[in-house]
Amino acid sequence: VFYRSDPRLVDMLRRAGIADRVVPGNAPAETADFHVVVGDLPFLLDHDDATPVPPSIALTPLPDRVAAMREQLATLGPPPYCGLSWRAGTRGFRKALSKEVPCIVLAETLRDLPCTWIALQRAPDVDELDAVSAALEAPLHDLTALNGDLESMLAALSLLDDYVCVSNTNVHLRAAIGGPCRIVVPHPPEFRWMARDGECPWFPGMTPYRETSDRDWDAALAHWRSLPTDPG
Numbered sequence: 001v002f003y004r005s006d007p008r009l010v011d012m013l014r015r016a017g018i019a020d021r022v023v024p025g026n027a028p029a030e031t032a033d034f035h036v037v038v039g040d041l042p043f044l045l046d047h048d049d050a051t052p053v054p055p056s057i058a059l060t061p062l063p064d065r066v067a068a069m070r071e072q073l074a075t076l077g078p079p080p081y082c083g084l085s086w087r088a089g090t091r092g093f094r095k096a097l098s099k100e101v102p103c104i105v106l107a108e109t110l111r112d113l114p115c116t117w118i119a120l121q122r123a124p125d126v127d128e129l130d131a132v133s134a135a136l137e138a139p140l141h142d143l144t145a146l147n148g149d150l151e152s153m154l155a156a157l158s159l160l161d162d163y164v165c166v167s168n169t170n171v172h173l174r175a176a177i178g179g180p181c182r183i184v185v186p187h188p189p190e191f192r193w194m195a196r197d198g199e200c201p202w203f204p205g206m207t208p209y210r211e212t213s214d215r216d217w218d219a220a221l222a223h224w225r226s227l228p229t230d231p232g
Helices: 007-016 038-044 063-076 103-110 128-136 144-148 150-159 169-176
Strands: 002-005 021-024 081-084 116-119 140-142 162-166 181-185 206-210
Touching (some): 063 116, 063 150, 103 128, 150 169
Parallel strands (some): 002 021, 116 140
16 A cells, blocks of 8 residues: 655654555556545545544654744743644635634634734735734744644644644644644534534544524624643
């Protein structure tokens, strides 16, 4: 069994031992008896609603990256450390799973929480981080460049106490190290978060907060003052 992976994930998946071989997706095609899209595996394996959902694969961050990230976070402020992302996908193109929560509204809701805030937003707009920081009334430390280095991002995610975000690549990494997330789910929800309340079977420990069908965030954001404030 060999798995063709996003090149950024190859080393992680090799360490996880998910297949006999993990090769980058841009490598030349290899001869095989069957070629299967990974999203079709539940169907091919006769998975149905009565079948327990298997846990995420486990990814392990590199120790040297964790050590370096721990030192960097310590220079930014005291724990608890909370990541923040408010947009994912491609704007204006729904097929690309574009997702966004109004970042200023989100920041105003979170402003009184005693966290050291870490910006993990991929490709933020010009002056967007400053605007979110002003709405938080607290420093928002810029680690957005980690989106281009997923090994370092995995290390950072392993050290966060919480992560407030829309569903994005980092959520999958966070799930693979067993960390919690507070997921902002725009309406209509993408398939991963389904249409019903409660925990998603693929992402245990991650709480979805849903925009209503009339495009209102008030009910979802009203619960967010329950974020943990104990770094332990």
